[in-house]
Amino acid sequence: MSKKIIHRANTRGHANHGWLDSHHTFSFASYYDPERLGFGLLRVLNDDVVAPGMGFGTHPHDNMEIISIPLKGSLAHRDSTGTQEVIQTNEVQIMSAGSGLTHSEFNGSKTEPVNFLQIWVFPKERDIQPRYGQKSFKPEDRVNKLQTVVSPEKDGEALWINQDAWFTLGTLRNGFSEQYALHQPGNGLYAFVLDGEVEIDGEKLGRRDGMGISRTDKVQINSSGDAELLLMEIPMK
Incomplete structure (x- = not known):
């Protein structure tokens, strides 16, 4: 039987530093909840709004796969x-x-805020040579379809990740119904609703709600209206 965990938008950690307004689905920085240390190898899901001309100064990282997805605006x-x-x-x-x-991230605009997701996934292989990838994806290719944007397949159309993980985006319309089949046994699926409302595995989720599902090989997704959805298939251990 599948196992589910639901994280409603209003239960996320929140930090407002003026230049940065950040919501944390999982424990991060000063927000700590021992029940929310990640989902499988998904460690961080931050929903950040950075003021014009502001950003994160140079800081170090190691042995982490870091994915950034701008939802509005641009990120330098x-x-x-x-x-x-x-x-x-x-x-x-x-x-x-x-x-x-080491890296730095700044709002690419001096006049408009940027809203982006910052996501951390533990790597499959440690201490590999650091690398960077960036790709544009046509929004029309995810209307009533699930568009894969991150995968472990080096020669595919998606960005390569050093993990057995798949990220997909969908712009769903009324009547959308599809069964997501997990790629690998032992993986789980974490769904994050960017906008609108969607029903996943029988659970109704709204804007910025998240839900993790494990111990299953397929997940049913239904939409009775417009919705923007991010799915993250992640190894659970």
Whole structure:
């Protein structure tokens, strides 16, 4: 029998630093809940709004897969691999911190805030050479479809991740109904509703609600209205 855990939007950790307004689905920084230390190898799911011209100064990471998904606005990125990029809405960035690197992230605009998801996943192989990837995905290719944006397949159309994990995005319309089949035994699925309402495995979820499902090989997704959805298939151990 499947196992479910639901995290309603209003139960997330919250920190407002003025320049940064951040909601934490899982324990992060000063927010700590021993019941919310992640979902399988998914460690961090932060919903960040950064004020114009502001951002995170240079800081280190190692042995973590870090995915950034701008939902509104643009995010400027610079790291010690020599990468310097701006990530826009409909783009996804992944950084394998590997043996160690430093990076900084700033709002790419001086006039408009940026809202982006920052997601951390524990890696499959440790101490790999640090690497950076960024890709644009057509929004029309996920209307009433699930569009894979991150996968462990190096030669696929999605961004490569150093883990047996798959991330998909969907812009769902009224009447959408699909069964998500997990790629690998022992994986779980964490669903995060970006906007609207959707029913997942019989549970109704609203904007910024999250739900993890494990001990199953398929998950039913239904939508009776417009919704934006992120699915993260993650090894549970």
